Amino acid sequence: xxxxxxxxxxxxxxxxxxxxxxxxxxxxxxxxxxxxxxxxxxxxxxxxxxxxxxxxxxxxxxxxxxxxxxxxxxxxxxxxxxxxxxxxxxxxxxxxxxxxxxxxxxxxxxxxxxxxxxxxxxxxxxxxxxxxxxxxxxxxxxxxxxxxxxxxxxxxxxxxxxxxxxxxxxxxxxxxxxxxxxxxxxxxxxxxxxxxxxxxxxxxxxxxxxxxxxxxxxxxxxxxxxxxxxxxxxxxxxxxxxxxxxxxxxxxxxxxxxxxxxxxxxxxxxxxxxxxxxxx
Amino acid sequence: xxxxxxxxxxxxxxxxxxxxxxxxxxxxxxxxxxxxxxxxxxxxxxxxxxxxxxxxxxxxxxxxxxxxxxxxxxxxxxxxxxxxxxxxxxxxxxxxxxxxxxxxxxxxxxxxxxxxxxxxxxxxxxxxxxxxxxxxxxxxxxxxxxxxxxxxxxxxxxxxxxx
Numbered sequence: 056x057x058x059x060x061x062x063x064x065x066x067x068x069x070x071x072x073x074x075x076x077x078x079x080x081x082x083x084x085x086x087x088x089x090x091x092x093x094x095x096x097x098x099x100x101x102x103x104x105x106x107x108x109x110x111x112x113x114x115x116x117x118x119x120x121x122x123x124x125x126x127x128x129x130x131x132x133x134x135x136x137x138x139x140x141x142x143x144x145x146x147x148x149x150x151x152x153x154x155x156x157x158x159x160x161x162x163x164x165x166x167x168x169x170x171x172x173x174x175x176x177x178x179x180x181x182x183x184x185x186x187x188x189x190x191x192x193x194x195x196x197x198x199x200x201x202x203x204x205x206x207x208x209x210x211x212x213x214x215x216x217x218x219x220x221x222x223x224x225x226x227x228x229x230x231x232x233x234x235x236x237x238x239x240x241x242x243x244x245x246x247x248x249x250x251x252x253x254x255x256x257x258x259x260x261x262x263x264x265x266x267x268x269x270x271x272x273x274x275x276x277x278x279x280x281x282x283x284x285x286x287x288x289x290x291x292x293x294x295x296x297x298x299x300x301x302x303x304x305x306x307x308x309x310x311x312x313x314x315x316x317x318x319x320x321x322x323x324x325x326x327x328x329x330x331x332x333x334x335x
Numbered sequence: 336x337x338x339x340x341x342x343x344x345x346x347x348x349x350x351x352x353x354x355x356x357x358x359x360x361x362x363x364x365x366x367x368x369x370x371x372x373x374x375x376x377x378x379x380x381x382x383x384x385x386x387x388x389x390x391x392x393x394x395x396x397x398x399x400x401x402x403x404x405x406x407x408x409x410x411x412x413x414x415x416x417x418x419x420x421x422x423x424x425x426x427x428x429x430x431x432x433x434x435x436x437x438x439x440x441x442x443x444x445x446x447x448x449x450x451x452x453x454x455x456x457x458x459x460x461x462x463x464x465x466x467x468x469x470x471x472x473x474x475x476x477x478x479x480x481x482x483x484x485x486x487x488x489x490x491x492x493x494x495x496x497x498x
Contacts, residue, residue, distance in 0.1 A: 056360045058341075058405040080403060084383055087401040090360050091381040100360075102406035128395070151471020152449070154383055156395040157402075237470040238384065 057099045064106055074099040075211055081162035084154050114138045118222055123161025123215045141227035141246055145172045148231050151238045161215045167207045170262040175246040176229055178259035178267040180220045186213040201266045225249040226333035232321040242313045243321040247329035254283040263305035263318050273300035289334040298327035343408050348417030363402035364388040375415035375444045386472035389445040390414050396452040415444040418451055430485040438476035446472045450486055
């Protein structure tokens with residue numbers, strides 16, 4: 056194994072060209088577990104933590120750009136949390152404070168686990184993933200980035216540079232069920248984004264399918280019944296039917312963490328809760 | 336650093352330390368304990384669940400088991416050994432002893448680092464903030480009550496000293 060610690064993105068890209076099979080290392084919270092337990096032994100590692108540009112973010116009228124190396128801890132409070140409350144909510148549910156000091160959206164996207172807490176939020180925010188390679192910059196919508204369980208459309212010579220999100224106005228939140236209230240991986244999760252700018256409600260589901268799932272049928276059903284340019288109506292029957300449709304989009308499995316039936320039920324409860332929370 | 340058998344330098348507790356004849360894929364926790372002889376950081380889960388290996392990396396409290404040691408070149412690393420002069424307990428360590436917050440003691444170094452980090456950034460935390468800040472440090476002996484009491488005492492004493 057060789058370890059490289061570049062201090063600029065250009066240097067990292069050159070190193071990746073020279074070591075095309077290198078593992079890109081961000082916060083280390085996934086990769087180092089595999090290394091510690093001898094589950095993987097990469098030929099080369101390119102550690103990205105000392106590249107300052109990856110740890111920057113910007114908030115402007117045209118949108119928000121979050122560097123791939125910004126740790127979750129920087130999203131929990133402060134300007135990013137104010138601009139993107141759903142990102143803050145998801146960041147607060149990631150692991151422990153120690154994990155949130157290390158873990159990043161770039162790492163979440165690189166691993167692309169369906170249980171990654173950042174991913175439903177990027178999906179519901181219609182985020183774009185910005186990738187850099189010797190060939191230039193490529194921007195991919197999240198829906199085309201995650202292609203399966205721990206699979207994505209990053210080319211072997213690309214480094215995830217940042218994510219871009221258009222400005223939204225309206226309620227947004229993330230809710231998750233796990234086996235306890237802290238330090239826990241998601242059993243089922245929902246991100247709900249009410250975007251008054253585009254008169255839309257977007258809902259994304261985590262840990263209940265091979266990729267993050269958008270509940271398009273429920274989104275369309277709701278769009279036909281409410282004026283999403285305004286606050287959504289506080290209507291329990293509407294919320295119940297909406298949540299039923301959201302849950303029908305889930306494709307959960309039975310595994311060591313939970314059962315498919317429980318996961319679908321949890322999605323329904325969380326979707327109804329988030330809808331009603333948006334109306335208050 | 337491209338050699339499998341490596342030589343590199345880390346900055347630990349303000350000193351430059353040479354790491355020799357190690358495998359380049361070793362975690363910072365392993366290097367601290369097995370290469371540099373700093374046994375304060377404890378290894379239990381080696382997957383970021385227990386917090387017993389918590390150190391400060393450029394001021395952030397992180398699990399040293401999840402840091403690739405060779406990637407920490409150029410970073411400022413502080414372990415539990417670096418929080419107070421050798422042989423003199425810090426106020427946090429003293430409060431843990433006074434409150435019986437140390438039982439088997441295995442989780443204690445990680446908790447001490449986490450408490451120092453919390454109080455440096457938030458000198459007057461609410462109990463919920465204390466619980467959140469320590470949620471990544473698992474203790475199977477105390478039930479946490481004595482640990483929280485120790486933190487409350489440090490907060491009160493430091494406030495008294497400052498006024």
